[in-house]
Amino acid sequence: MDILSDISDHLSRQALAFYLGPDVTAITANQWTPVSIKGLADFFGKKVALPKRAKGNPWAAAQYIESRRHRKTLTAIMNAAFENPVPPSPLHQLIAALHPPLIVDSWYDGAMRQALSQDKTLNWGEIQGINHAAINEYRWFTAYDATGEEVPMESVKEWQTLLYKPHGSVSPHQNYLISDSDYVEVLTEIDIQTPIPESVQERRSSCSFLFIGCHFDDQMLRSFARQIIKRSKAPHFALVDIENLTRNERRFLEEMQIIALPLSLKKIADFLSDYLSSTLLERRAE
Template identity: 55%
Template structure:
């Protein structure tokens, strides 16, 4: 017998817009951290892969993949690394994200606000480009520790793209946190199964999470925008990034597409699902 579909109240229609407007007011007051998924950049019309499934499909056009790896970006990248070399994975990731992604109006708006932190969970550089009109910000990216001989989990970069120190990051008005790495400024990619084995070994004790991220999330809520949690890895990262933060979090959803595991995740992590299409949500966030 199939397990019952988990139940969670999803805020819809007028109530959803009213709730989102309240969340936006808190966002403007630095009480809410935006957590961006790849769907945020989709309105730009880019040909760059904007989901793990699309990235896996890209790998499949370049390399013959075994059945177990097809459709799974992390397993596809691991197969390429295992049968070729890490440099092949990096080269293919650089090719996949070579075309710059233009910032969307939502990203440009978020960049105009003195937010303490923006989490960007995809590999493109659109959010960095949106922030480039300012100089009072910087970025921290997750990095692979496999094969690089370094005893660290992340690197810091200033607004110009130069590597920076963790001490310097304390003075940035806005921190852009890219937990999976990114194409710019230095082609850091967490992408293979081996990369994530390294991180997931210690992520429960929060070692791979930068201290400045821990500081900036304290007592704050998160608003997940353009994110899916239909993969265990994505749920794990979402859970660990919001750990020890505020007690109320929100996620924009399309109810008909949600999986049972996503609903369970929302319940476990106390995320309030708000059913508003991304285009309309963007209007509300920008309009305030």
């Protein structure tokens, strides 16, 4: 069985979770929306004069802004960075149409939420990572239904598809994990899985992950991905530029049993489109 056939098999068994990175956002984002960690760091640098140690690193830049200007200023800058809504790409829409049990979206835009909202037959909702200080409560995440209303965590069990935004999102209510202090809190306990919602842990246990548009050249992002896919069903799959992988990225893929796929975003979209078409034909033939 080749790799794409293996992925098709996972899809047919509802045993594939998607893990999306900023390259998926970049498909339809305008030129002003940051679509990489470097782009976000540069955006901070245009808004605030940063010390040398914070330049090029969005987490350090955000920490500097939060420490010197206040959290409200940092949130306002993040809102400005993602104020232009990113329309769902065909890839977003294809993923939504598959009704997967779990979608992890690691960037801050709302395109995946919008794509899911377009399917009126789908019962879905979203969990986002949150900043403790912003809500004056000691909890790691919050849940929203398809309309954007905050709902009890018990509601998640009823959802066919769960969208998980571990770093927060501009929509529906501007929650962001972005500064060093945000991540120190989370990473302190992430090994024991406290910041990972139980519903995510339950759904991942029967799934392999397909990483699309992700990069693993940042230690913090690797740490998050490692913990999010913990105790899931290896092997996993990732669209990557194999020739340009760093040593750390290669080690990460090997450690987490992630099979590298040298496919473009268009190729994976074509594959998912063909899978959906064939599935629809099979249903009509029954």
